[in-house]
Amino acid sequence: MFDLPVLQARNPIIRWSYFVDEWDQIQAALQQHIELTVIAMAIGIVVSSALAGVALRYAWSLPPITAFSSFLYTIPSVALFGLLVPYTGLSRTTAVIPLASYTLLVLVTSIVDGFRAVPAEVRDAADGMGLTPRQRVLQVELPLALPYIVTGLRIATVSTVGLVTVAAIIGQGGLGRLILDGLRRAFWTPMTIGASLSIVLALLLDAATYGAGRVAMPWARRGRAS
Amino acid sequence: MTEQPAIRLDQVSKRFPGSEVEAVRSLSLDIPRGSIVALIGPSGCGKTTTLRMINRLIEPTGGRIEIEGVDVTSRAATELRRGIGYVIQQVGLFPHRTIAQNIATVPKTLGWDRARVDARVEELAELVGLEAEMLDRYPDELSGGQQQRVGVARALAADPPVLLMDEPFGAVDPIVRGRLQDELLALQTRVHKTIVLVTHDIDEAVKVADRIALLNVGGILEQYASADELLRTPANAFVEEFVGEDRGMKRLTLRLVSDLIVTDGAVVDAEADRSAVPPVLRAANSDWFGLTQDGRFLGWVSRQDYEAQPSTALADLPRALPAAQVTPDSTLRRAMEVIMTSDTSTAVVDDGGRFGGVVTLEQIRAGLAAPEGS
Ligand SMILES: Nc1ncnc2c1ncn2[C@@H]1O[C@H](COP(=O)(O)OP(=O)(O)O)[C@@H](O)[C@H]1O
Ligand SMILES: [Mg+2]
Numbered sequence: 100m101f102d103l104p105v106l107q108a109r110n111p112i113i114r115w116s117y118f119v120d121e122w123d124q125i126q127a128a129l130q131q132h133i134e135l136t137v138i139a140m141a142i143g144i145v146v147s148s149a150l151a152g153v154a155l156r157y158a159w160s161l162p163p164i165t166a167f168s169s170f171l172y173t174i175p176s177v178a179l180f181g182l183l184v185p186y187t188g189l190s191r192t193t194a195v196i197p198l199a200s201y202t203l204l205v206l207v208t209s210i211v212d213g214f215r216a217v218p219a220e221v222r223d224a225a226d227g228m229g230l231t232p233r234q235r236v237l238q239v240e241l242p243l244a245l246p247y248i249v250t251g252l253r254i255a256t257v258s259t260v261g262l263v264t265v266a267a268i269i270g271q272g273g274l275g276r277l278i279l280d281g282l283r284r285a286f287w288t289p290m291t292i293g294a295s296l297s298i299v300l301a302l303l304l305d306a307a308t309y310g311a312g313r314v315a316m317p318w319a320r321r322g323r324a325s
Numbered sequence: 326m327t328e329q330p331a332i333r334l335d336q337v338s339k340r341f342p343g344s345e346v347e348a349v350r351s352l353s354l355d356i357p358r359g360s361i362v363a364l365i366g367p368s369g370c371g372k373t374t375t376l377r378m379i380n381r382l383i384e385p386t387g388g389r390i391e392i393e394g395v396d397v398t399s400r401a402a403t404e405l406r407r408g409i410g411y412v413i414q415q416v417g418l419f420p421h422r423t424i425a426q427n428i429a430t431v432p433k434t435l436g437w438d439r440a441r442v443d444a445r446v447e448e449l450a451e452l453v454g455l456e457a458e459m460l461d462r463y464p465d466e467l468s469g470g471q472q473q474r475v476g477v478a479r480a481l482a483a484d485p486p487v488l489l490m491d492e493p494f495g496a497v498d499p500i501v502r503g504r505l506q507d508e509l510l511a512l513q514t515r516v517h518k519t520i521v522l523v524t525h526d527i528d529e530a531v532k533v534a535d536r537i538a539l540l541n542v543g544g545i546l547e548q549y550a551s552a553d554e555l556l557r558t559p560a561n562a563f564v565e566e567f568v569g570e571d572r573g574m575k576r577l578t579l580r581l582v583s584d585l586i587v588t589d590g591a592v593v594d595a596e597a598d599r600s601a602v603p604p605v606l607r608a609a610n611s612d613w614f615g616l617t618q619d620g621r622f623l624g625w626v627s628r629q630d631y632e633a634q635p636s637t638a639l640a641d642l643p644r645a646l647p648a649a650q651v652t653p654d655s656t657l658r659r660a661m662e663v664i665m666t667s668d669t670s671t672a673v674v675d676d677g678g679r680f681g682g683v684v685t686l687e688q689i690r691a692g693l694a695a696p697e698g699s
Contacts, residue, residue, distance in 0.1 A: 105442070120352070212418070218415075220413060220415035220416070220417035221418075221419060221420070222415045222417075223382070223413060223417055224411070224413060224416075224417030224418070224419075225417075225419075226382060226406070227380060227382060227406060227411035227413070227417075227489075228406060228407065228411060228431050228479070229402075229403045229404065229405070229406030229407035229408075229429055229431065229434065230430075230434060231403050234434065239419055239421075242421045243419075243420065243421055316421070316466075318420060318421045318422070318463045322406075
């Protein structure tokens with residue numbers, strides 16, 4: 100698709116003046132990257148919660164739901180963009196659909212596993228004390244499923260941040276644009292910056308998710324009585 | 326016309342979907358207010374199913390269950406359950422909530438204000454014997470016995486008149502179990518709940534229950550009686566086998582020394598003249614006599630020592646140590662143990678040290694022959 104010029108050895112890995120000259124570009128790319136990540140994750144969470152809800156309610160539906168999510172996961176992103184462009188154009192929607200789809204497998208699995216790990220006697224006690232099904236889910240089962248869900252969110256977030264770089268090929272910006280730009284111009288600096296920022300962003304969001312999980316689960320921090 | 330029972334099961338049946346046979350078949354049972362009724366029977370006989378039909382965790386397929394004369398199905402299940410305490414063997418504490426939050430579950434659901442909830446939590450911690458510093462801990466940080474106390478406190482939180490307990494002490498070791506049973510009995514004297522307790526342990530049922538309902542597979546009621554009656558007159562071979570060969574011995578744990586008619590026995594006052602001893606020994610046909618002083622029991626002296634030391638005053642004769650004695654509220658089992666393991670007679674001595682007679686194997690046998698309370 101691209102005619103990649105041979106990178107020259109003298110080309111420095113990073114040219115610091117680029118930061119100053121192209122600061123606006125870098126900032127815009129970073130912001131787009133974060134937006135795409137957040138939107139894809141938000142949609143992924145909503146859709147996978149619904150799918151997990153169905154799977155938990157009707158046990159028979161878990162295999163087809165998992166199969167469907169796995170199937171989506173196997174489609175190469177570039178191919179999926181190509182499939183969608185005729186319908187949704189070179190739009191943000193076209194970028195977000197695959198990104199959100201890729202989160203489903205890990206998120207559905209982690210939510211289902213989390214809820215299934217809630218001890219039966221805890222559920223029984225909740226019912227026996229007269230909590231409504233809704234109270235039981237929100238006050239008891241969801242908090243107890245959180246360790247699994249947080250792990251799923253961390254995996255999905257890190258992989259989404261990496262995948263968002265591909266959205267640049269359909270003109271949706273993000274840090275991928277800097278990388279593509281560097282490739283086209285045989286210029287190391289934007290590539291280095293784009294890739295590094297993507298890695299840093301993934302690590303930061305991962306740490307933030309982990310931290311939020313710790314804050315949300317104070318009971319998991321305490322030592323166990325022997 | 327008898328008093329209305331707190332809980333009435335009227336021809337209650339349960340057939341689980343996909344099952345050929347009924348797990349519970351036409352079970353009728355009246356549970357008197359303020360009493361502890363044990364549901365007991367072999368594994369799979371329908372104890373848990375019966376218990377869970379009372380708070381509608383399981384819906385019966387036939388019959389009717391009333392609490393205080395009101396059909397349980399006339400109220401929303403969640404509302405009904407908030408008015409019924411529920412304790413299970415695995416406790417089922419919420420691991421993500423502190424002990425205080427666990428106990429506060431039902432009051433919070435009922436919308437009590439914070440001050441009232443906090444006050445109630447403290448009161449319950451005291452009631453079940455939990456130190457206040459436990460309240461801020463998480464369930465994982467407590468021992469099994471402490472967790473079970475929290476389970477009971479949580480069930481009692483909104484002061485429900487009825488408490489359902491499914492093998493509540495089945496998961497703790499025998500020493501802790503015994504202590505928790507004692508605590509339940511002590512608690513019951515303060516709260517006077519109507520308690521339905523599922524157990525498969527006949528000793529537990531005998532110890533804590535006012536009445537025992539013995540079920541057979543299929544939820545068939547074989548006998549519903551007081552522990553003493555169940556042990557004394559089993560209704561059929563199944564009951565007899567279930568309660569065990571040692572049912573006579575078990576009854577010993579139910580009866581107290583104070584239930585017996587005890588005799589005065591061979592006793593003389595320590596200030597009395599030595600000549601008072603021979604007639605007393607002869608009358609009681611005994612080789613030991615007790616010494617008392619102002620009605621207080623001092624100990625046992627042997628005929629041998631009395632005869633070997635002809636010039637010693639009674640008060641100065643050697644006494645057998647430790648003195649064989651029981652209190653009026655000792656069980657007959659305890660009395661029997663003391664009688665069997667001492668050479669002397671066995672005195673009944675109250676907490677104030679006053680002598681109340683001697684207890685013998687013959688009296689225990691006579692006491693067991695009669696039904697309780699006669
Ligand atoms: N949810 C259920 N579905 C089908 N059968 C059940 C269910 N719960 C209990 N049973 C059956 O009902 C019978 C009584 O069970 P249960 O009340 O748990 O016995 P127990 O508590 O006396 O050991 C058993 O045969 C058990 O297999
Ligand atoms: Mg059971």
